[in-house]
Amino acid sequence: MSLEIVKVDGARPYPPRVSEFTQTFWQALADGRLITTRGVEDGRLTFPPKPFCPHSWSDRVEWVELSGRGRLYSQTVVHAAPAAFAAEAPYRVGIVDLDEGLRIATRILDDGAAPVLDGPVEIVVLAYDDGPLFAARPL
Amino acid sequence: MSRNVAVLAAAATPVGRLQSRAGDELQNVEHEILGRLVIQAVGEAGIDKTEVGSLVFSHPRVYTQQLYFATFMANYLKLTADAQVVEVMGNGMTGGLAFDQAMADVASGRADVALALGINMETAAPTVEHMNRTMRTTGDIDFHTPFGFTPISWYAMDATRYMHDTGAGRADLAAIAVKDRGHAALNPIAQYRQPITLEEVLAQRPIVEPLGLYEVPPRSDGAACIVLAAEEVAVKLGRPYVRIRGRGFFHEGAHQINESGGDMTAFVAAQRAAATVYEQAGAGAGDMDFAELYAPCTIVQILVAEALGLVPRGEGWRAASAGEMQLGGRIPVCTSGGCLSRGHPPYVTPLYGMVEMVEQLLGRAGRRQVEGARLGITSSELGNYNAALLHVMEAAA
Numbered sequence: 001m002s003l004e005i006v007k008v009d010g011a012r013p014y015p016p017r018v019s020e021f022t023q024t025f026w027q028a029l030a031d032g033r034l035i036t037t038r039g040v041e042d043g044r045l046t047f048p049p050k051p052f053c054p055h056s057w058s059d060r061v062e063w064v065e066l067s068g069r070g071r072l073y074s075q076t077v078v079h080a081a082p083a084a085f086a087a088e089a090p091y092r093v094g095i096v097d098l099d100e101g102l103r104i105a106t107r108i109l110d111d112g113a114a115p116v117l118d119g120p121v122e123i124v125v126l127a128y129d130d131g132p133l134f135a136a137r138p139l
Numbered sequence: 140m141s142r143n144v145a146v147l148a149a150a151a152t153p154v155g156r157l158q159s160r161a162g163d164e165l166q167n168v169e170h171e172i173l174g175r176l177v178i179q180a181v182g183e184a185g186i187d188k189t190e191v192g193s194l195v196f197s198h199p200r201v202y203t204q205q206l207y208f209a210t211f212m213a214n215y216l217k218l219t220a221d222a223q224v225v226e227v228m229g230n231g232m233t234g235g236l237a238f239d240q241a242m243a244d245v246a247s248g249r250a251d252v253a254l255a256l257g258i259n260m261e262t263a264a265p266t267v268e269h270m271n272r273t274m275r276t277t278g279d280i281d282f283h284t285p286f287g288f289t290p291i292s293w294y295a296m297d298a299t300r301y302m303h304d305t306g307a308g309r310a311d312l313a314a315i316a317v318k319d320r321g322h323a324a325l326n327p328i329a330q331y332r333q334p335i336t337l338e339e340v341l342a343q344r345p346i347v348e349p350l351g352l353y354e355v356p357p358r359s360d361g362a363a364c365i366v367l368a369a370e371e372v373a374v375k376l377g378r379p380y381v382r383i384r385g386r387g388f389f390h391e392g393a394h395q396i397n398e399s400g401g402d403m404t405a406f407v408a409a410q411r412a413a414a415t416v417y418e419q420a421g422a423g424a425g426d427m428d429f430a431e432l433y434a435p436c437t438i439v440q441i442l443v444a445e446a447l448g449l450v451p452r453g454e455g456w457r458a459a460s461a462g463e464m465q466l467g468g469r470i471p472v473c474t475s476g477g478c479l480s481r482g483h484p485p486y487v488t489p490l491y492g493m494v495e496m497v498e499q500l501l502g503r504a505g506r507r508q509v510e511g512a513r514l515g516i517t518s519s520e521l522g523n524y525n526a527a528l529l530h531v532m533e534a535a536a
Contacts, residue, residue, distance in 0.1 A: 082270035
């Protein structure tokens with residue numbers, strides 16, 4: 001399923017590195033899809049995506065698309081930010097348990113009110129001028 | 140070969156802002172500060188410098204100009220060693236690992252006397268610039284850091300989740316900061332010693348919600364030296380010493396969050412390490428007279444106290460508010476004032492924990508002495524307690 005793409009002016013404050021392997025993830029994200037890898041033999045998902053299954057250490061992995069839906073496990077608002085993020089502070093970040101059973105950490109988009117823990121969230125794409133990031137938005 | 144290890148002495152400089160600015164005409168230099176502490180600690184231990192066989196340093200901060208600091212110090216103090224001279228590094232656990240490695244050198248028979256020591260200088264670096272570096276330590280720099288997580292933001296998320304799960308309120312967490320300041324007021328080497336009220340803690344500006352300025356660690360410099368020896372060395376000296384009764388370690392194979400989920404506030408690594416250390420010590424949580432825990436934020440102290448079984452799981456906030464964790468309470472925690480008020484020079488914070496263990500167990504803690512302190516537990520950690528290192532120690536006559 002396709003994720004909503006939210007345009008953000010400017011460059012990412014601390015852009016992720018892209019490797020030959022992870023470029024597949026970042027390209028899919030730019031196209032509105034959240035994907036990761038799954039071990040072919042044990043069927044276990046991992047995040048971030050890896051060129052091997054961290055559980056079985058098998059290098060037989062496949063790319064799979066995630067639903068982009070989950071629940072908010074926890075959150076905070078960062079007021080004291082590193083220099084790189086000073087222009088964005090204060091900002092909300094959190095931990096999301098995706099419906100597929102993966103726990104991720106990401107930026108939280110909201111209207112300023114503290115989101116409810118265990119409440120549903122959806123992943124959206126943040127399309128900065130220099131490339132994509134992802135974020136979770138309470139539903 | 141494995142043998143009992145004793146702690147003979149400990150020395151530390153008052154925690155505070157010691158680091159000079161780059162332009163200052165006269166500089167506070169690390170080797171002078173630490174060198175004096177080594178001479179003090181070895182002197183108090185009652186041993187000769189030639190008996191030292193191992194020097195295990197906590198790795199200095201990136202701001203320390205002198206590189207290869209350990210071997211530089213060996214020369215500066217004209218200390219020889221026949222076991223090893225090394226700097227160890229393990230994030231917030233660094234000082235704990237220095238102690239642990241020195242202990243292992245003695246237990247294995249490689250050294251009869253070992254020093255665990257180090258200095259952490261960082262306060263001249265502006266906090267926003269310092270965080271540009273530390274944000275890369277506590278998170279995946281490609282899949283976490285781009286969102287703006289800071290080291291203490293993870294603890295803040297522990298607090299949010301814990302309050303949701305247990306019904307604890309902000310004031311229940313903030314009570315830890317008041318308690319720790321009360322302890323620090325009695326500790327001459329603490330960084331912040333002026334008592335504070337709950338209202339003052341709650342009125343501070345937010346840093347990482349729900350935690351405010353007094354619920355997160357200050358910026359601190361510090362240095363410490365601990366003298367360890369084979370127990371037979373301690374016995375021959377004929378003075379009181381501290382016996383290490385057990386050691387536990389566990390790394391949960393996760394970096395800040397576990398991708399498989401689970402109860403983040405359970406501090407699983409601390410639970411697993413506790414099972415090991417209590418078994419080795421032949422003692423349980425209920426036998427501990429006090430605990431000196433590595434807890435950079437109020438919430439962390441509650442969670443690690445729960446994980447070690449010192450207070451019931453999910454009930455630590457009630458124990459804190461009821462005064463159980465303060466001096467005179469059922470299980471005094473962080474009698475030094477802890478990270479929040481004693482101060483938090485991260486790479487040597489665990490060594491300051493060892494200093495407090497020694498002072499309490501030798502009955503030298505003055506007005507903050509835990510009456511009848513015989514057994515205590517101390518911790519260090521990294522990440523969001525993704526790994527924990529624990530030591531149980533006892534007073535030996």
